Amino acid sequence: MSITGIEIETKPNPSAGPTTTDAFAWKIMKWVRKALQCHRLIAAALWAWTALLAPARADDSLQQIVPEFNDYTKLSDRSRLYLLADVTKTKSENSTDGELGAHLDLTLIPLLRPALREADWERERYLWTRFGYVVLGPAGSGAAGITERRGIAELTGRLLLPQQVWLVNRVRVDLRDIDGEFSQRYRLRMGVEREFTVDGVVMVPYAQAETLYDTRYLTWNRQLYQAGVEVELSKAWRVESYLARQNDSHSASGNVDIFGLVFKHYH
Numbered sequence: 001m002s003i004t005g006i007e008i009e010t011k012p013n014p015s016a017g018p019t020t021t022d023a024f025a026w027k028i029m030k031w032v033r034k035a036l037q038c039h040r041l042i043a044a045a046l047w048a049w050t051a052l053l054a055p056a057r058a059d060d061s062l063q064q065i066v067p068e069f070n071d072y073t074k075l076s077d078r079s080r081l082y083l084l085a086d087v088t089k090t091k092s093e094n095s096t097d098g099e100l101g102a103h104l105d106l107t108l109i110p111l112l113r114p115a116l117r118e119a120d121w122e123r124e125r126y127l128w129t130r131f132g133y134v135v136l137g138p139a140g141s142g143a144a145g146i147t148e149r150r151g152i153a154e155l156t157g158r159l160l161l162p163q164q165v166w167l168v169n170r171v172r173v174d175l176r177d178i179d180g181e182f183s184q185r186y187r188l189r190m191g192v193e194r195e196f197t198v199d200g201v202v203m204v205p206y207a208q209a210e211t212l213y214d215t216r217y218l219t220w221n222r223q224l225y226q227a228g229v230e231v232e233l234s235k236a237w238r239v240e241s242y243l244a245r246q247n248d249s250h251s252a253s254g255n256v257d258i259f260g261l262v263f264k265h266y267h
Helices: 020-053
Strands: 062-076 079-090 095-107 127-138 148-160 165-178 181-194 196-198 201-214 219-232 237-248 255-266
Touching (some): 165 201
Parallel strands (some): 062 255
Antiparallel strands (some): 079 095, 148 165, 165 181, 196 201, 237 255
16 A cells, blocks of 8 residues: 555565554554545645636745644534634744634524534534634734734635535635724635545545735735645544645735644534
8 A cells, every 4th residue: 555655565464363453553544545635636726726826926935834723612502612722933934923812603503404403513504603803913922023903703604516515605804903003804715625434534625715805905915725634533623734825915925835733622
């Protein structure tokens, strides 16, 4: 068997029977291989799309690493609390920024499909809203930089396509206070995703594109292209890894390449 070009010997030892360790290792290799294949295919398609729709500027792009933690707490059948914390490390500028946020998610009970009343909104429900408040700024005590406070309102809708592929659309408004300067940002995002199950492990590869309008410049100045895969570790835990490309016509950095790793907890 080959995983990302590396040959791995998987023939059993004829003098010994299969062991629990061998069976577990075999399962791990299978779903890791599947995740890598999904991630490579989506990433390749995404970067090709980026090259066609948004040519890179002449200057070099920045590289960012973003570890993130999300916590989802069910409040009722129609509401939940979503908390987030992340750190953005910009390698070329040797800077670190942090983000903290709290959100309230609301959805309508699917009266025509009662089986979905207990399901995860992001996977099964067709329409839901989110209202939140986020603070962004330099990480660490005494760090200098710009601080932003942001109010958020968004609406997400899902549509089932052939072959169990979901079309996911989101409309979002950011009400921003950037060091005392107030502005708005309007965001339109479209994406596709599909759920796979490999040996009982649920994985959801996805690809999405987003465009942003900033009232400070009165133009659609930023585009964000992202692809990733979410893996369900247990009923309470999931992990998501992604690659993203950000192009901005009114930013000093211009282009940013992002690698993100998100840990998600549900209870």
